[in-house]
Amino acid sequence: MASKNLFLLAGDGIGPEAMAEVKKLIKAMNDKLGSGFATDEGLVGGCAYDAHGVAISEADMAKAVAADAVLFGAVGGPKWDKVPYEVRPEAGLLRLRKDMELFANLRPAICYPALAASSSLKQDVVEGLDILIVRELTGGVYFGEPKQIIDLGNGQKRGIDTQVYDTFEIERISGVAFELARTRRNHVTSMEKRNVMKSGVLWNEVVSQTHKARYSDVKLDHMLADAGGMQLVRWPKQFDVIVTDNLFGDMLSDIAAMLTGSIGMLPSASLGAPDVKTKKRKALYEPVHGSAPDIAGKGIANPIAMIASFAMCLRYSFGMVAEADKLEGAIAAVLDDGLRTKDISSPGMTEVGTTEMGDAIIAKF
Amino acid sequence: MASKNLFLLAGDGIGPEAMAEVKKLIKAMNDKLGSGFATDEGLVGGCAYDAHGVAISEADMAKAVAADAVLFGAVGGPKWDKVPYEVRPEAGLLRLRKDMELFANLRPAICYPALAASSSLKQDVVEGLDILIVRELTGGVYFGEPKQIIDLGNGQKRGIDTQVYDTFEIERISGVAFELARTRRNHVTSMEKRNVMKSGVLWNEVVSQTHKARYSDVKLDHMLADAGGMQLVRWPKQFDVIVTDNLFGDMLSDIAAMLTGSIGMLPSASLGAPDVKTKKRKALYEPVHGSAPDIAGKGIANPIAMIASFAMCLRYSFGMVAEADKLEGAIAAVLDDGLRTKDISSPGMTEVGTTEMGDAIIAKF
Numbered sequence: 001m002a003s004k005n006l007f008l009l010a011g012d013g014i015g016p017e018a019m020a021e022v023k024k025l026i027k028a029m030n031d032k033l034g035s036g037f038a039t040d041e042g043l044v045g046g047c048a049y050d051a052h053g054v055a056i057s058e059a060d061m062a063k064a065v066a067a068d069a070v071l072f073g074a075v076g077g078p079k080w081d082k083v084p085y086e087v088r089p090e091a092g093l094l095r096l097r098k099d100m101e102l103f104a105n106l107r108p109a110i111c112y113p114a115l116a117a118s119s120s121l122k123q124d125v126v127e128g129l130d131i132l133i134v135r136e137l138t139g140g141v142y143f144g145e146p147k148q149i150i151d152l153g154n155g156q157k158r159g160i161d162t163q164v165y166d167t168f169e170i171e172r173i174s175g176v177a178f179e180l181a182r183t184r185r186n187h188v189t190s191m192e193k194r195n196v197m198k199s200g201v202l203w204n205e206v207v208s209q210t211h212k213a214r215y216s217d218v219k220l221d222h223m224l225a226d227a228g229g230m231q232l233v234r235w236p237k238q239f240d241v242i243v244t245d246n247l248f249g250d251m252l253s254d255i256a257a258m259l260t261g262s263i264g265m266l267p268s269a270s271l272g273a274p275d276v277k278t279k280k281r282k283a284l285y286e287p288v289h290g291s292a293p294d295i296a297g298k299g300i301a302n303p304i305a306m307i308a309s310f311a312m313c314l315r316y317s318f319g320m321v322a323e324a325d326k327l328e329g330a331i332a333a334v335l336d337d338g339l340r341t342k343d344i345s346s347p348g349m350t351e352v353g354t355t356e357m358g359d360a361i362i363a364k365f
Numbered sequence: 366m367a368s369k370n371l372f373l374l375a376g377d378g379i380g381p382e383a384m385a386e387v388k389k390l391i392k393a394m395n396d397k398l399g400s401g402f403a404t405d406e407g408l409v410g411g412c413a414y415d416a417h418g419v420a421i422s423e424a425d426m427a428k429a430v431a432a433d434a435v436l437f438g439a440v441g442g443p444k445w446d447k448v449p450y451e452v453r454p455e456a457g458l459l460r461l462r463k464d465m466e467l468f469a470n471l472r473p474a475i476c477y478p479a480l481a482a483s484s485s486l487k488q489d490v491v492e493g494l495d496i497l498i499v500r501e502l503t504g505g506v507y508f509g510e511p512k513q514i515i516d517l518g519n520g521q522k523r524g525i526d527t528q529v530y531d532t533f534e535i536e537r538i539s540g541v542a543f544e545l546a547r548t549r550r551n552h553v554t555s556m557e558k559r560n561v562m563k564s565g566v567l568w569n570e571v572v573s574q575t576h577k578a579r580y581s582d583v584k585l586d587h588m589l590a591d592a593g594g595m596q597l598v599r600w601p602k603q604f605d606v607i608v609t610d611n612l613f614g615d616m617l618s619d620i621a622a623m624l625t626g627s628i629g630m631l632p633s634a635s636l637g638a639p640d641v642k643t644k645k646r647k648a649l650y651e652p653v654h655g656s657a658p659d660i661a662g663k664g665i666a667n668p669i670a671m672i673a674s675f676a677m678c679l680r681y682s683f684g685m686v687a688e689a690d691k692l693e694g695a696i697a698a699v700l701d702d703g704l705r706t707k708d709i710s711s712p713g714m715t716e717v718g719t720t721e722m723g724d725a726i727i728a729k730f
């Protein structure tokens with residue numbers, strides 16, 4: 001049997017609480033279904049800084065790279081707002097993405113029927129929404145050099161970041177988007193700012209070439225990223241798969257997530273390239289929400305995004321499609337039953353805490 | 366009497382139709398109120414390319430720099446999608462911004478009561494919305510060097526853009542934001558990605574310093590730009606003035622505009638620094654909407670954003686505050702009367718064309 005080594009990095013804030021529910025789920029799957037998951041745990045973010053003075057230790061990095069999949073909670077909080085840039089909590093996440101070469105970030109924005117009314121958008125605008133943002137994750141302005149602050153003297157400093165994309169990077173991320181579109185509604189919208197950025201010109205060109213060469217059966221549109229943001233707010237259902245760069249993907253996926261009225265519920269998968277021999281891809285799964293320090297430790301965090309991230313893990317890392325479907329079904333069923341954590345609560349619903357929500361989902365699974 | 370030289374650059378698409386309504390208005394103000402505006406006209410964007418092979422001619426650039434204010438329509442359209450990058454329609458606008466040193470872009474996002482129902486957001490989320498985005502307009506990734514595509518051989522290219530901000534640039538734009546906040550609800554939210562970008566670290570630092578040194582009476586918050594985008598969609602009324610860089614400002618102001626349900630109605634002002642002697646600032650006023658080539662020439666474009674941009678021109682370039690108030694009041698009154706162009710039409714309203722809308726506003730003025 002293929003190995004199923006999971007490395008858990010719960011991180012800071014509500015990360016550990018959300019992860020605790022996934023740990024219960026994994027145990028239940030091992031006990032009842034003999035799923036055979038082996039787990040190990042490490043530190044990332046502020047808690048790693050407190051323990052080791054870095055955002056992730058070398059030992060934990062090595063375990064992450066060696067694991068079949070990494071489950072990631074969330075990092076950061078006011079406690080670490082003043083730590084040096086190089087060891088700030090986010091540096092742990094960025095290093096994981098870079099060193100594991102997780103270039104493809106998949107962020108579904110799904111509007112659960114039970115929650116359509118809780119969006120700030122009109123119900124008909126978001127009801128039934130199911131779009132997938134494919135964000136490039138190891139390039140662009142996140143990692144380009146030079147990236148520095150220069151002291152110019154006379155009280156003047158200069159802050160510099162560099163946006164860089166090479167052909168192969170755009171080719172491989174658009175390939176992922178086209179492949180996924182084929183399993184969905186066969187439509188990709190590529191977003192950049194080619195009217196202002198040279199990297200946008202190249203992005204547009206390479207996506208078009210990749211489309212022509214290998215995916216001409218998929219419908220392809222190009223949109224400027226600012227117009228794309230507007231269209232997401234105006235009528236998000238016009239989209240199926242959106243492919244975009246690291247920084248635009250950061251902005252656009254957060255906006256898409258907010259549309260659904262359920263930012264506490266959305267998972268993401270970050271994938272590397274398939275290994276030439278084993279076909280396995282390195283992978284990290286994390287909720288779209290952050291560490292929410294204001295509600296950490298209160299037992300009220302919504303564990304659904306973390307559990308749904310584990311469902312993506314079952315699907316993409318272990319080919320356990322039936323189990324993933326079942327787990328996503330269990331989440332929907334619990335919502336249909338009226339169970340709500342505080343963040344998604346509304347009159348007439350049953351408000352529950354983190355553990356009750358986790359238990360209810362496991363019971364339905 | 367101070368000079369009132371207006372230079373009109375109507376541009377492409379619906380630009381000329383919208384500008385025609387402002388021209389009628391200027392004529393009416395000259396004829397009836399003796400306002401004394403002198404106007405001249407030039408070409409920018411695709412039409413300038415067709416006439417001169419560049420996005421704006423040197424002669425027109427000189428006129429723009431010399432004018433007391435520039436009124437700008439919109440540029441671009443499918444006809445010019447394939448022209449070389451250096452002379453693409455947008456290059457004309459970017460050159461105007463850079464050569465006129467229009468570093469401060471003011472983009473109000475106001476939800477007209479008569480239109481609150483036409484937003485894709487719930488009415489209570491946007492009703493009464495009145496926020497102001499102050500976007501840095503002459504720096505950042507729009508103008509930083511290197512900005513190029515390099516041929517790496519083997520079919521590989523590299524696209525590079527550079528985000529650069531100096532202390533003085535951040536200082537002056539945040540000064541504008543704080544000054545404007547004092548005339549409003551006294552609250553500034555600064556947005557960047559300091560967790561990923563060094564320019565964001567510097568941005569955050571300089572905004573805080575400027576606040577401490579000169580504007581500590583104003584409430585200041587910092588927000589990561591991705592979280593800011595989410596918060597704009599979730600509950601936009603939490604904001605008063607948002608100050609952000611060129612690229613984030615591009616994205617965030619478009620999203621803010623779309624929230625109001627009236628992208629065809631929103632104006633913007635781009636201002637330079639006050640001249641040391643005359644105190645006059647160079648200025649360009651333009652609608653937030655684009656050239657909308659699909660509806661150009663049909664007489665159905667909404668001229669309100671262009672007219673509202675002229676209202677901002679009255680206010681900021683000529684100190685004609687009473688006239689600006691009156692013009693904005695005329696726009697609101699016409700909407701209250703139920704007049705709607707096609708883009709904002711809804712059942713029970715009176716649908717009118719571009720000229721009828723312009724005439725109705727002038728009649729109320």
Ligand SMILES: CC(C)[C@H](C(=O)O)[C@@H](O)C(=O)O
Nearest residue numbers: 090093094250558560561591
């Ligand atoms: C935490 C931060 C570095 C990260 C990013 O900017 O990518 C986050 O916003 C995300 O979207 O995963």
Ligand SMILES: CC(C)[C@H](C(=O)O)[C@@H](O)C(=O)O
Nearest residue numbers: 195196226455456458459615
């Ligand atoms: C036309 C384009 C160059 C411009 C920009 O990106 O600034 C536009 O989107 C805007 O916001 O004014």
